[in-house]
Amino acid sequence: MIYPYIPHTDEDRKVMLEAIGLSSMEELFSGLSEDILLSDSVPISHGRTEDEVQRMIDSIAQRNVRGIPFLGCGCYDHIIPSTVEALSSLPSFVTAYTPYQAEMSQGLLQAIYEFQSMICEITSMDVANASLYDGANAASEAASLMVGAKRHASVVLVSSTLHPFTLQVLQTWAKGTGKSLRIVKEKDGVVDLSLLSSLLDSTCAGLIVQSPNRYGLLESYEGVAEILHEQKALFAISNDPLSLAMQKSPGQWNADIAIGDTQSLGLPLAFGGPSCGFMAVKEALLRKLPGRLVGLTEDGKGRKGFTLTFQAREQHIKRERATSNICSNQALAALMTTIHLSSLGWDGMLEAANQSYAKAHYLAYHLAQLPGMTLVWDKPFWCEFPLVFSDSKRLRKFMQELRNEGIFAGVRLSTLTRKVKDELVLLVAVTEKRSREELELYLAAARRVMK
Amino acid sequence: MSKIMENLRYSKDHEWVRIEGDKAYVGITDHAQHELGEIVFVELPPLGEQYRKGEEISTVESVKAASAIINPVEGVVHEANEDLDGSPELINEDCYAHHLYILTSFSQADYDELLDAKAYQAYLETL
Numbered sequence: 372m373i374y375p376y377i378p379h380t381d382e383d384r385k386v387m388l389e390a391i392g393l394s395s396m397e398e399l400f401s402g403l404s405e406d407i408l409l410s411d412s413v414p415i416s417h418g419r420t421e422d423e424v425q426r427m428i429d430s431i432a433q434r435n436v437r438g439i440p441f442l443g444c445g446c447y448d449h450i451i452p453s454t455v456e457a458l459s460s461l462p463s464f465v466t467a468y469t470p471y472q473a474e475m476s477q478g479l480l481q482a483i484y485e486f487q488s489m490i491c492e493i494t495s496m497d498v499a500n501a502s503l504y505d506g507a508n509a510a511s512e513a514a515s516l517m518v519g520a521k522r523h524a525s526v527v528l529v530s531s532t533l534h535p536f537t538l539q540v541l542q543t544w545a546k547g548t549g550k551s552l553r554i555v556k557e558k559d560g561v562v563d564l565s566l567l568s569s570l571l572d573s574t575c576a577g578l579i580v581q582s583p584n585r586y587g588l589l590e591s592y593e594g595v596a597e598i599l600h601e602q603k604a605l606f607a608i609s610n611d612p613l614s615l616a617m618q619k620s621p622g623q624w625n626a627d628i629a630i631g632d633t634q635s636l637g638l639p640l641a642f643g644g645p646s647c648g649f650m651a652v653k654e655a656l657l658r659k660l661p662g663r664l665v666g667l668t669e670d671g672k673g674r675k676g677f678t679l680t681f682q683a684r685e686q687h688i689k690r691e692r693a694t695s696n697i698c699s700n701q702a703l704a705a706l707m708t709t710i711h712l713s714s715l716g717w718d719g720m721l722e723a724a725n726q727s728y729a730k731a732h733y734l735a736y737h738l739a740q741l742p743g744m745t746l747v748w749d750k751p752f753w754c755e756f757p758l759v760f761s762d763s764k765r766l767r768k769f770m771q772e773l774r775n776e777g778i779f780a781g782v783r784l785s786t787l788t789r790k791v792k793d794e795l796v797l798l799v800a801v802t803e804k805r806s807r808e809e810l811e812l813y814l815a816a817a818r819r820v821m822k
Numbered sequence: 823m824s825k826i827m828e829n830l831r832y833s834k835d836h837e838w839v840r841i842e843g844d845k846a847y848v849g850i851t852d853h854a855q856h857e858l859g860e861i862v863f864v865e866l867p868p869l870g871e872q873y874r875k876g877e878e879i880s881t882v883e884s885v886k887a888a889s890a891i892i893n894p895v896e897g898v899v900h901e902a903n904e905d906l907d908g909s910p911e912l913i914n915e916d917c918y919a920h921h922l923y924i925l926t927s928f929s930q931a932d933y934d935e936l937l938d939a940k941a942y943q944a945y946l947e948t949l
């Protein structure tokens with residue numbers, strides 16, 4: 372009998388056992404003592420056929436409720452051209468993973484090299500790595516980089532407007548490394564940079580901020596890099612990379628480190644993952660950059676080729692002195708982002724960013740006219756905005772009524788932060804994918820509920 | 823057989839120290855450069871910073887490894903050898919002619935504890 376998940380037939384096994392001079396499977400395991408061998412059957416349920424499993428999973432999937440998503444909070448429903456799935460599912464890409472026998476896989480190395488080049492272009496930085504696990508992971512790697520780059524530094528300044536999950540990952544990082552975080556508080560929904568000078572001292576390795584921030588609001592970093600550099604501290608900015616088509620890039624703010632998550636560039640929602648983090652730095656920090664790095668080179672005959680480079684930074688060479696434990700990258704997700712960007716081009720990226728902006732502002736403008744909800748802070752935003760309700764009963768009713776209409780109205784911030792102060796905040800995300808009809812449907816339902 | 827200079831002092835981490843007036847020059851020994859192989863990058867220490875004896879002060883990368891440079895005498899970094907920035911191979915060519923950095927306000931006591939050429943030679947023979 373051939374099982375679908377076990378490729379070897381009885382005949383195969385016989386041949387293999389013969390090749391090593393054994394007559395049975397029992398003989399192969401004869402060196403193991405009785406007490407560690409399974410005497411009985413494995414205590415899991417009986418096997419199911421492929422068809423049974425398929426039906427079971429389908430029935431679970433059918434319990435999902437479909438709706439028009441106005442959900443964001445770090446994961447957005449953008450248009451993804453079909454080229455992304457079609458090309459990224461080529462077996463040579465799907466099975467390649469991160470390159471271990473690296474230079475054998477010239478195609479994969481080139482794809483990573485293109486990814487790095489695109490990230491540099493989007494962020495206006497000098498050098499980008501082959502990707503990291505996700506945006507929160509990129510933030511913790513930025514914290515490690517900062518601390519490793521400055522002697523006697525043990526504190527990382529972080530904005531209270533970072534995505535709640537990013538902040539949690541950073542807290543875990545601090546706990547694990549014995550470093551500490553110092554929170555720069557917010558004012559009117561954006562980081563209060565007037566506090567920076569008083570919080571900054573010689574123990575601070577750097578500052579991490581985010582724009583659009585956890586409320587969807589855009590932040591301004593005028594003069595921040597200069598204040599930090601005076602104290603030999605580094606400046607890291609986390610961005611939704613698609614937003615960089617229309618807001619100032621980390622390079623333009625004179626930041627040292629650009630980080631973020633490429634979910635908005637070609638990665639489907641899929642219950643929040645898998646995602647792909649990115650990190651780009653100024654050339655001065657090249658040797659402190661974590662993760663894989665692909666370079667363009669020439670072979671012995673002068674032909675163009677790709678290679679893993681600057682590997683002395685990495686853990687397998689630097690061992691216990693390495694400042695990062697990243698030994699891999701998010702190759703397939705990074706490839707999807709690369710194909711997505713190649714399909715869109717700069718013009719397409721700008722179009723997606725502009726439409727997201729215009730549609731989000733259209734919806735926000737009309738919702739702000741309704742009683743019982745306000746756009747509380749007068750700050751610029753891009754594709755997501757915070758609606759603050761007058762009371763939680765109205766907020767719950769609003770969400771329920773819209774859900775009855777087939778609309779996911781937004782994400783309650785308190786479900787991410789578990790803080791009382793966030794209970795009345797609903798984050799509404801609008802991408803270029805939302806049609807005029809869908810926006811009108813949202814508004815009509817909102818007008819019915821909030822009169 | 824590694825080359826050892828008579829007039830220098832040595833640490834067991836294979837750094838050499840030479841004193842000129844109020845400055846202490848620090849480099850790596852012939853044994854160290856030979857063990858490392860082809861050197862591709864030298865990380866230079868930040869100027870004006872004080873380092874204790876035994877503290878990691880910089881990194882030398884070769885095609886084989888990335889190795890820490892352990893500061894052999896306490897002092898303040900006065901100068902880092904920027905020639906090495908673009909030409910790290912100078913260390914392979916002549917490790918005694920090319921220092922990594924210069925310390926001022928260095929500890930004479932730390933210096934006195936270093937091995938002389940003969941003691942370093944004897945130490946190498948035990949490795």
